[in-house]
Amino acid sequence: MAAVRRKPRLAVWKFASCDGCQLTLLDCEDELLAVAEALDIAYFPEATRAAVKGCYDLSLVEGSITTTHDAERIQDVRRRSRALITIGACATSGGIQALRNFADVREYAQVVYARPDYIHSLATSTAIADHVPVDFELRGCPINKRQLVEVISAFLVGRRPVTPAHSVCIECKLRGNVCVTVAHGTPCLGPVTHAGCDAICPSYDRGCYGCYGPMESPNAPALSAKLGELGMGQRDLTRIYRTFNAGSPAFRKESERNGP
Amino acid sequence: MDNQSVLTAAGLQALFDSLRRRGYRIVGPKVRDGAIVYDDIEGVPDLPQGWTDEQAPGRYRLARRDDEALFGYAIGPHSWKAFLHPSVQRLWKSRREGEEVAITPEPPSAERFAFIGVRACELKAIAVQDQVFLGGAHVDAHYRARREGAFVVAVNCAEAGGTCFCVSMKSGPRVDAGYDLALTEIMDGGEHRFVVEAGSAGGGEVLAELPGRAATEGDLAAAEAVVERTAASMGRQMRSDDLHELLLANLEHPRWDEVADRCLTCGNCTMVCPTCFCTSVEDSSDLAGVESSRSRRWDSCFTMDFTHVPSGSVRASARSRYRQWMTHKLATWIDQFGTSGCVGCGRCLTWCPVGIDITEEVRAIRDNPMERGGGT
Ligand code: SF4
Ligand code: SF4
Numbered sequence: 033m034a035a036v037r038r039k040p041r042l043a044v045w046k047f048a049s050c051d052g053c054q055l056t057l058l059d060c061e062d063e064l065l066a067v068a069e070a071l072d073i074a075y076f077p078e079a080t081r082a083a084v085k086g087c088y089d090l091s092l093v094e095g096s097i098t099t100t101h102d103a104e105r106i107q108d109v110r111r112r113s114r115a116l117i118t119i120g121a122c123a124t125s126g127g128i129q130a131l132r133n134f135a136d137v138r139e140y141a142q143v144v145y146a147r148p149d150y151i152h153s154l155a156t157s158t159a160i161a162d163h164v165p166v167d168f169e170l171r172g173c174p175i176n177k178r179q180l181v182e183v184i185s186a187f188l189v190g191r192r193p194v195t196p197a198h199s200v201c202i203e204c205k206l207r208g209n210v211c212v213t214v215a216h217g218t219p220c221l222g223p224v225t226h227a228g229c230d231a232i233c234p235s236y237d238r239g240c241y242g243c244y245g246p247m248e249s250p251n252a253p254a255l256s257a258k259l260g261e262l263g264m265g266q267r268d269l270t271r272i273y274r275t276f277n278a279g280s281p282a283f284r285k286e287s288e289r290n291g292p
Numbered sequence: 293m294d295n296q297s298v299l300t301a302a303g304l305q306a307l308f309d310s311l312r313r314r315g316y317r318i319v320g321p322k323v324r325d326g327a328i329v330y331d332d333i334e335g336v337p338d339l340p341q342g343w344t345d346e347q348a349p350g351r352y353r354l355a356r357r358d359d360e361a362l363f364g365y366a367i368g369p370h371s372w373k374a375f376l377h378p379s380v381q382r383l384w385k386s387r388r389e390g391e392e393v394a395i396t397p398e399p400p401s402a403e404r405f406a407f408i409g410v411r412a413c414e415l416k417a418i419a420v421q422d423q424v425f426l427g428g429a430h431v432d433a434h435y436r437a438r439r440e441g442a443f444v445v446a447v448n449c450a451e452a453g454g455t456c457f458c459v460s461m462k463s464g465p466r467v468d469a470g471y472d473l474a475l476t477e478i479m480d481g482g483e484h485r486f487v488v489e490a491g492s493a494g495g496g497e498v499l500a501e502l503p504g505r506a507a508t509e510g511d512l513a514a515a516e517a518v519v520e521r522t523a524a525s526m527g528r529q530m531r532s533d534d535l536h537e538l539l540l541a542n543l544e545h546p547r548w549d550e551v552a553d554r555c556l557t558c559g560n561c562t563m564v565c566p567t568c569f570c571t572s573v574e575d576s577s578d579l580a581g582v583e584s585s586r587s588r589r590w591d592s593c594f595t596m597d598f599t600h601v602p603s604g605s606v607r608a609s610a611r612s613r614y615r616q617w618m619t620h621k622l623a624t625w626i627d628q629f630g631t632s633g634c635v636g637c638g639r640c641l642t643w644c645p646v647g648i649d650i651t652e653e654v655r656a657i658r659d660n661p662m663e664r665g666g667g668t
C-alpha cells in the first residue's frame with residue numbers, strides 16, 4: 033500500500049524585525065486556508081504555540097542578524113530546514129536596523145541604556161545569507177502578499193518562483209503608469225529598485241522609495257546624477273539610499289559615495 | 293472627391309457615435325496624470341482640447357496651447373501596442389481532476405477597438421508589428437484577432453514633438469497607408485475644421501454617414517500646409533540610410549562603454565517603443581496544485597532574465613544590453629524583417645529617465661567611427 037503523502041512541514045522564524053513580513057502570511061486571508069491545507073504549519077510563534085521540534089521542509093525566515101545569540105540560532109534553523117527562504121528587507125539586506133552599520137553601536141548603547149554591559153548587540157545588522165546558505169530571497173519592506181503566495185506555490189510544485197529582479201520601471205510600464213520622473217520631475221528610485229510591489233508608489237503619483245532593494249543591475253551613480261538635476265542635494269542622496277535596504281551593497285555604496 | 297469631406301468638431305462627435313453604434317470600443321487620447329495617454333473615451337469632450345506636450349530627452353510636460361485644437365500634441369507615453377499586444381496575455385489555463393489535466397487555451401479576444409488619433413509613425417509601428425506577429429509562418433492568434441477587428445482613425449500631425457524624427461525614418465508626418473479614416477485638423481482661417489479622408493471601404497461607409505461638406509481646394513491646400521509645417525519642424529534628425537552598415541562596423545566602438553555608464557538598464561525605452569514586441573513566458577500554479585496557467589508578459593533585452601542560460605545572463609553588461617537594443621532596432625531588424633525597427637516616434641528619448649537619445653548615440657558613432665576592420 034502506498035504511503036499517505038505527508039504534507040510538507042512549514043516553520044516561520046523571526047530574527048531582528050518588526051513582524052510585518054510574517055504577518056503578511058496571516059494577512060493572506062483568502063489564501064490562508066489553502067496554505068494550511070497544503071502545508072503543515074508546524075512552527076509559527078506569531079500564530080500558534082507549537083514548539084521547535086525536529087526538521088522542517090520549508091523555513092521562512094524573517095529578520096536580520098543583530099546579536100551573537102541570533103548568529104548561533106540561525107545555524108540551528110539552517111540545520112533543521114530542508115529549504116530556507118528569507119522574507120523581507122531585514123532578512124535579505126539587514127533592514128532599517130542596518131543603519132547601525134554606518135555608526136558606532138557601542139556609543140549609542142552608552143547613551144541609551146543604564147547598563148550597556150547587558151547589551152550583546154553585534155556592531156552590524158546583516159542579511160541571513162551572510163551567515164548561512166539561503167535557497168531563495170523574497171524582497172520587500174514589507175513583502176508583497178501575492179509574491180509570498182507565489183513563492184510558496186512554486187516551492188510546493190518544485191518550480192522557480194516568478195519574482196523578476198528587473199526594475200520597478202517595468203512594472204510601471206506594464207500597468208500603463210505615466211512616469212513621475214519624466215512627466216512631473218518627481219525623484220524616483222524605480223530605475224534602480226527590484227520589482228515586486230507592482231509599482232505601487234508611482235501608481236499613486238509618488239516616487240519609488242526603494243523598499244525592494246537594488247534591482248539586478250543597478251546603476252545608482254547614473255540615477256543620482258538625474259536626481260541631482262531634479263534638485264536633490266548630496267545629503268538627500270546619501271539618505272535616500274539609506275532606508276529599508278541601507279545594508280545592501282549597491283545602495284550602501286551609493287549612499288557612501290554621496291556623503292558620510 | 294467623394295472620399296474626402298470636411299467636418300466641424302460637432303461633426304467629429306458624430307464619428308464617435310457612429311463607431312459606438314457599430315459596436316467598437318473607442319480608445320483615444322485624453323489627459324491623465326499629467327500626460328496625454330490612450331484610454332477609453334466617450335467622445336469629443338474627452339479629447340485633450342487646448343493641450344499640447346513639450347518633450348525633450350528625459351522630460352515631458354503638458355502645456356496649454358493658445359488655441360483650442362483637439363489633436364494639437366505630438367504623442368504621449370502610450371502606444372497602440374498596449375491594446376493590440378497587451379502587456380500581459382494569458383495563453384492557457386489548466387485544471388487537474390484526479391489524474392487528468394484539462395488544458396483550456398485562452399480564446400483570442402473578441403474586442404473590436406476603434407483607435408482615435410493614430411499618428412503616421414504609429415501606423416508604421418503597427419505595420420512593423422504586423423510583420424512580427426502576422427508576417428511569418430507562425431501567426432499570433434491573439435494579435436490577429438485584435439488587429440483585424442480594429443478601426444483606425446488616423447491624424448496628420450500638426451505639431452512635431454521635441455523628440456520626433458519621423459522624417460528621418462521616412463515614417464511621417466503624413467499618414468499614407470493603414471487607416472480607415474484620416475483627419476487633418478485645421479485651426480487657421482477662422483473655422484476649426486477637419487479634413488477627413490477615407491482609406492478603406494469601411495472608412496468610406498462611416499464617412500458617408502457623417503454630417504460633412506465636400507472639401508474645397510482651399511481645405512486641401514490648408515491640410516497640406518499643416519503636414520508640411522510639421523515636417524519642417526522635427527525636434528530631432530538622424531541620417532538613416534546607412535545605419536545597418538555603420539552600426540555593425542562599430543560593434544566595439546568605445547561609445548558603447550560611455551553610454552553604458554549613463555544607462556540604468558531600466559528597460560523603459562523598450563516598454564514605450566511601439567515596435568518592441570518581446571515577451572517572457574510565466575507560469576503560475578495555485579497552492580493546492582490544481583489550477584495553473586501560462587501567460588506572456590512584455591519583457592526587455594535590458595533585463596538579465598531575458599538572456600538567462602544555465603551559466604547566467606548572456607548579456608550581463610549594460611554595454612552589451614544597450615548595444616543589443618540599438619543595433620537590433622536600427623540594423624539587424626532590417627535583416628530580420630526587411631525594415632527598420634525604429635519609426636522615429638521619439639518615445640525612447642522622452643521616457644528614458646536619464647534622457648539617453650538614440651539619435652545622439654548614432655551621431656557619436658557616425659562622427660568618430662572605428663577604422664574599418666578594427667572591430668573584434
Ligand atoms: S515612475 Fe519611477 S519606477 Fe515608474 S517608470 Fe518612472 S522612474 Fe521608473
Ligand atoms: S526606437 Fe525610439 S524613436 Fe524609434 S520607434 Fe522605438 S521608441 Fe520610437
Ligand code: SF4
Nearest residue numbers: 555556558559561644
Ligand atoms: S536607455 Fe534609458 S530607458 Fe533605456 S534602459 Fe537605458 S536608462 Fe533605461
